[in-house]
Amino acid sequence: MRAGLMVLVAGYVLSQFYRAFLAVLTPVLGAEIGAQPSDLALSSGIWFLVFALMQMPVGAALDRLGPRMTASVLLGLGGGGGALVFALADGPVAVHLAMALIGIGCSPVLMASYYIFARIYQPELFGTLAGAMIGAGSLGNILGAAPLAWLVEAVGWRETLFGLAVVTAGVALALYLFVRDPDRLEAPSGGRGSVRDLLRLPGFWALLPLMAVAYAPAAAIRGLWAGPYLAEVFGADALAIGRSTLVMALAMVAGSFVYGPLDRVFRTRKWVVVAGNMLAAICLAALAAIPSAGFWTATALLAALGLFGASFPVIMAHGRAFFPPHLIGRGVTFMNMFGIGGAGVLQFASGPFHRTVASGALAPETSFSALFLFFLVPLLIGVALYLFSRASVD
Numbered sequence: 034m035r036a037g038l039m040v041l042v043a044g045y046v047l048s049q050f051y052r053a054f055l056a057v058l059t060p061v062l063g064a065e066i067g068a069q070p071s072d073l074a075l076s077s078g079i080w081f082l083v084f085a086l087m088q089m090p091v092g093a094a095l096d097r098l099g100p101r102m103t104a105s106v107l108l109g110l111g112g113g114g115g116a117l118v119f120a121l122a123d124g125p126v127a128v129h130l131a132m133a134l135i136g137i138g139c140s141p142v143l144m145a146s147y148y149i150f151a152r153i154y155q156p157e158l159f160g161t162l163a164g165a166m167i168g169a170g171s172l173g174n175i176l177g178a179a180p181l182a183w184l185v186e187a188v189g190w191r192e193t194l195f196g197l198a199v200v201t202a203g204v205a206l207a208l209y210l211f212v213r214d215p216d217r218l219e220a221p222s223g224g225r226g227s228v229r230d231l232l233r234l235p236g237f238w239a240l241l242p243l244m245a246v247a248y249a250p251a252a253a254i255r256g257l258w259a260g261p262y263l264a265e266v267f268g269a270d271a272l273a274i275g276r277s278t279l280v281m282a283l284a285m286v287a288g289s290f291v292y293g294p295l296d297r298v299f300r301t302r303k304w305v306v307v308a309g310n311m312l313a314a315i316c317l318a319a320l321a322a323i324p325s326a327g328f329w330t331a332t333a334l335l336a337a338l339g340l341f342g343a344s345f346p347v348i349m350a351h352g353r354a355f356f357p358p359h360l361i362g363r364g365v366t367f368m369n370m371f372g373i374g375g376a377g378v379l380q381f382a383s384g385p386f387h388r389t390v391a392s393g394a395l396a397p398e399t400s401f402s403a404l405f406l407f408f409l410v411p412l413l414i415g416v417a418l419y420l421f422s423r424a425s426v427d
Contacts (some may be wrong), residue, residue: 037101037212041146043127043204044108045170047197048139051112051132052080052252054177055259056278060271061190062128070261074384076132077257081377083136085370091141092366096359098397099214100145109205112138113198120194125420133192138201143170144366145212151353152215157297160350164293169348172291174255174282182275225246232357236423243415244348244368245375247310250317250408251342252376253383255281259335265397267328283337288343288352301349303424304343310416313341314409321405323399345372351422375411382409 055062055073059126062068068076087107096105115134122128150162186192232238254262259278262270269277292309298303316338320331349368358363386407391400 038146038149040204040207040211041100041104041142041149041300042166044081044104044139044142044208045146045166045178046173047108047112047201048142049170049173050117050177050181050197051135051139051173052077053174053256053278053282055258055287056255057181057271057275058185058190059257059260060096060264061185066122066124066128068125068128070132070257071384071388072128072386074257074352074380076128077253078133078377078380078384079129079308080136080139080374081252081380083133083377084140085377087137087140088144088366088370088373089363091144092363094141095144095148095362095366100141100148101209101212101214103204104141104145104208104212107141107203108138108208110138111135111140113202113205113403116194116198116201120191120198128338138205143167144362144369147349147365148362149215149354151356151365152358156354159353160296160347161293163349164289164291167343168286168289168293171282171286174285175279178279178282179272179275180279182271186271214371221381230360231356231367236354236421237352238336239418239420239422240348240352240368241371242307243310243419244352244371246379246411246415247306247313247342247348248345248372249376249379250313250412251281251285251339253380253408254335255285255339257380258383258387260402261400262324262404263328263331266325266401267331269328277328277335280332281339283398285339285343287398288340289346292347296350301424302347302354303419303422306347306351307416307419309341309344309347310412310419313338313344314412314416316341317405317409317412321402322407323411324402348372365370379408379411 055077059070059073062073091103111134115131115138118127118134119131122131146166147163150159154162255278259281260274263274265279295305299305316334318335349365352368353365383404387400387404390403
């Protein structure tokens with residue numbers, strides 16, 4: 034199981050990389066195949082929405098087939114195949130298709146890990162393990178910043194994607210060889226249950242709005258908008274963008290590790306989540322209020338947003354505490370569907386929103402100020418609705 038979990042970490046490194054690497058590729062893709070920031074916003078949104086739509090079939094497959102087959106097959110065919118399509122892309126449409134395939138490939142990796150954690154470890158450890166998995170896997174977020182910029186400059190973006198296709202296929206094979214499924218559970222007498230059973234759990238529904246919007250600001254800004262923002266407002270080149278996004282990526286990694294054990298430290302998940310997301314909201318408000326305060330001021334605020342916006346594992350642990358054993362696979366993937374789906378919807382909407390605002394002949398800093406408000410308002414609404422959730426500590 035240890036070897037299997039190490040390979041799952043490698044798979045999740047790839048998942049984090051693929052959701053974040055478009056920010057660094059924005060200049061070169063625009064110059065070589067005509068993919069504009071709004072096109073890449075659509076591509077990134079496609080990744081998130083396809084990933085989200087896969088969560089329910091992935092959940093059913095985890096409960097029925099186990100994590101080994103589910104993760105290895107999808108990552109190999111979807112992730113490896115999508116990277117290959119991306120390497121051959123000659124325009125935005127091919128990038129859209131590639132990101133859809135990569136979204137399919139990445140969709141089971143984290144949830145396969147969470148399924149194993151929920152089945153073989155004590156419930157009170159779930160938040161810590163979930164946070165550690167995200168933190169370790171977020172190496173992909175780091176690799177998708179300055180290291181990717183250096184590699185693309187050294188060998189070219191197509192060669193980089195060909196290499197990623199080979200690496201992804203290799204990790205998928207390792208998943209098949211090393212992951213071991215937990216012992217199968219017998220279905221209860223009333224059947225295996227359904228999503229309706231999840232929604233009947235008291236107070237559970239109130240977690241879902243925040244789950245849908247808490248991850249979106251850091252993910253969308255780190256994965257897509259940080260590049261255009263730093264380039265248009267501060268004139269940053271690809272290497273400067275890589276350095277800034279690397280700082281944000283490191284902060285997101287730190288946030289995942291820091292959030293994980295806080296529910297046990299403070300004996301509450303709910304108020305850890307509320308406090309963290311309100312601090313993330315303050316960062317977005319500051320970026321909206323002073324978008325042109327300086328390159329390193331902007332970098333510091335982006336890093337703080339990444340740190341405080343990493344509450345995903347604690348919200349997931351909050352929900353996990355409600356799930357009976359036979360619904361663990363569908364429970365965690367149902368929540369993940371909201372987390373990734375919400376990020377995808379906001380990614381989709383952010384492109385047309387920014388294009389509309391920018392077309393009004395406004396200064397770049399004004400259009401990006403509006404973009405930061407675009408992410409701030411749903412976050413505040415999600416926190417307000419989350420206050421109605423039922424607190425839970427195992």
